[in-house]
Amino acid sequence: MTETPSTMQMVSFAAWRDGALHSGxxxxxxxxxxxxxxxxxGSFGLGLSWKARLFDRQPHPAFAQMVKASAGSGIPTLELLATDAPYRQAVDGDFEGYxxxxxxxxxxxxxxxxxxVRTADAWVLSEIQRHYPDARPMTSDEWDTTT
Structure with a gap:
């Protein structure tokens, strides 16, 4: 794994969102x-392979299967989306795209x-901030304390 900490940027945003208001x-x-x-x-993520690490002692079986499937060289995005896990709520976990x-x-x-979210890709950060306007920058120290 190659990573240059100085180029990585991090943002954080709320996982729970208010849906659109419906009349009445x-x-x-x-x-x-x-x-x-x-x-x-989008297309940025299609070429990635994913590795999952969960910090929950008793993850849902779908997440346990995802961790197992992503061992080694990882699991491609479309294969990951075809599993049950990405549609469930995990408690704590890292999902690394390579x-x-x-x-x-x-x-x-x-x-x-x-x-x-941590990445060196400016487009990814702008997309996250566009879809989740409450996304705020994080420091490396903040990132390190949430693991």
Whole structure:
């Protein structure tokens, strides 16, 4: 894995979102899933292979299967999306996207309350900030304390 910490940037945003208001109804709350984030990556994410690490002692069996399937060289994005896990809520986990042997992106689900994104790709960061306007920059120290 090749990583240059000085070029990596990190943002954090709330995992729970208010849905669109419907006439006469309260706003629905929804959870941003890994699947949603993978779709937001568009063509950038299609070429990545994913490795998953979960920090929950008793993850849902779908996540345990994902961790197993992603061992070694990782699991391609479309294969990952074809499994059940990305559509579920995990508690704590890192989902690392690799372009070949180089770490391109980390999606971190933290405490089921927020998502953290680390990448050197400016387009990915702008897409995250466009879709999740509450995304705020993080420092390396903040990133290191959420693992």
């Amino acid at each position: 109804r309260q706003a629905d709350r929804r959870y941003v899933t890994l699947a949603e984030l993978l779709v937001r990556l 372009a070949g042997s180089e770490l391109a992106l980390t999606l971190r689900e933290f405490d089921s309350s927020c998502w953290e």
